[in-house]
Amino acid sequence: MSFKAWLEKPAQHIPTRNWGVNMVRGAAARLSHPLLPDDYAQLFHPLWSARELRGQIIDVRPETADSTTLVIRPGWGFDPRFVPGQHVGIGVRIDGRWVWRSYSLTSVPTYSIRNRALHAPLSVTVRAVPEGRLSTHLTSGVRPGTVVRLQAPAGDFRLPDPLPEKALFITAGSGITPVMSMLRSLARQGMPIDVAHVHSERTEAGVIFGSELRELDEKFPGLRLHLQLTGTQGRLDEQRLAELVPDWQERRTWACGPPELLDSLVSWWSAAGVEDRLKMEQFALRRKGATEGSGGLGGVIRFARSKKEADADGATTILEAGEGVGLVLPFGCRMGICHTCSAQLSEGTACDLRNGHIYEEGERIQTCCTTPVGNCVIDL
Structure with a gap:
């Protein structure tokens, strides 16, 4: 093992665009052994950590009856550069365990005069869902x-x-969130392109960012908004x-919403022969289960x-089971799209739930x- 690899090994699981940051983290961990750098850092500031990326919620703003915007100040080592439409992973401690989910960023990147990202607060907007333990906690x-x-x-x-x-x-429902970051970014540039936006929601009161969407529609002639109120x-x-x-067939299209809407869009765009102009984002893994004859699912991971084990x-999912026993595992979309969570199956078999x-x-x-x-073994 090279000296560089040895030095940054204590922080190798922390995603960063700058390997030098993790070398500093690793050096701090080596020098503070047997204690952790965090044991000292937390005495001065809760966001200083050598072993994980942290942030602090500085504002909680209700958007609708079941959705809330969280404004988060990122801590040391977090690279705030992002592109409108991307998501960020958030872990919150609930009942003694860390629960992780990915949420679309609704803020717009802030840049300095040298085109470098500033450590400005981030925002995510979360809608509570009945089965969503973390979303319910974040909204209430x-x-x-x-x-x-x-x-x-x-x-x-x-x-x-x-x-x-x-x-x-x-967009539909909370599918507005990644597109809201795009719209805000385009508005900051003076809406330089022709934009049509169709957003579906059951009632007008349930439209997340409803007032801001209407203001943007009135302010920019190049933006046309239509609210499809499905209840009526x-x-x-x-x-x-x-x-x-x-x-619509001539436009590059970005769509985000429930599976039923996205399935319909795929059908329409494919029939028109323009499926290459459709880009989609979904928020939930579609779990279809095992193929016939694959045997019973579940086991010890x-x-x-x-050096930890988890029952599933x-x-x-293997990711959820690992997080359930306190592991911080790599992940991105949590829907099988981005491959950030890929790992080797060292022993046993596993089933793709999709x-x-x-x-x-x-x-x-x-x-x-x-x-x-x-039972199986994962190289993580």
Whole structure:
């Protein structure tokens, strides 16, 4: 092992664009042994950490009855550079355990005159869902001053550079969040392109960022907003879309919302032969289970490098099981898209919950969308 690798090993799990930052973290950990640098740093500032990325919630702003914007000040070592549309991982301690999820950034990157990112606060907007333990906590139980763990911004749901001449945003519910960052970024540039935006929500009172969306629509002639209130107008269909945006087939499109909407869009764009112009983001893993004959799901997962074990049933992913026993594992989208969570299956078999595919010993798996089939060992 090289001296550089030895030095940064204590912080090698922390995602960063600058390897020098983790060398400093690793050096601090080596010098403070047997204590951790955090044992000293937390005496001075809660966001100083040599072994993890941290942030502090500095403001909690209700948006609707079930959604809340959290403003987070990132701590030392967090690289705040991101592209509108990306997401950030957030970990919160609930009942003694760290619970992790990814949330789209709704803020806009702040840059200095030298085009370098400043350590400005970030914001995410969370909507509570019945089965969402963390989302419910963040919308009703978290308070300013709470320290959270962070993962670096990631994701390829973003606007290209250069921008297209015409764009279409199709969103529904909390699917507005990544697009809101895009809209705010375009507004800061004076809305330099032709934008059509169709947003679906059950009622007008439930529209997240409703007032701001209307203000942007009134301010910029190049932006056209349509709110599809499904409680009275029904769901968006292809005929309605053509009425609202006659040239939708010609536009580069970004869509985010529930699976039913995204499935419909894929069908419409594919039938029109323009599926390459459609970019989608989804928030939830579609769990379909195992293929016939694959055997029972669930088992004991041993994380080889971490030397910990976790039990998982057939509905729990390897990532979720690891986090349940206190491990901080790599992840990004948590939906099997970005491959940030990829790891080697050293022993046993695992099942992809999206399609039932069975992975064998020696193959690489995505821990965010696979569950063990019997006992297994993961190289993490």
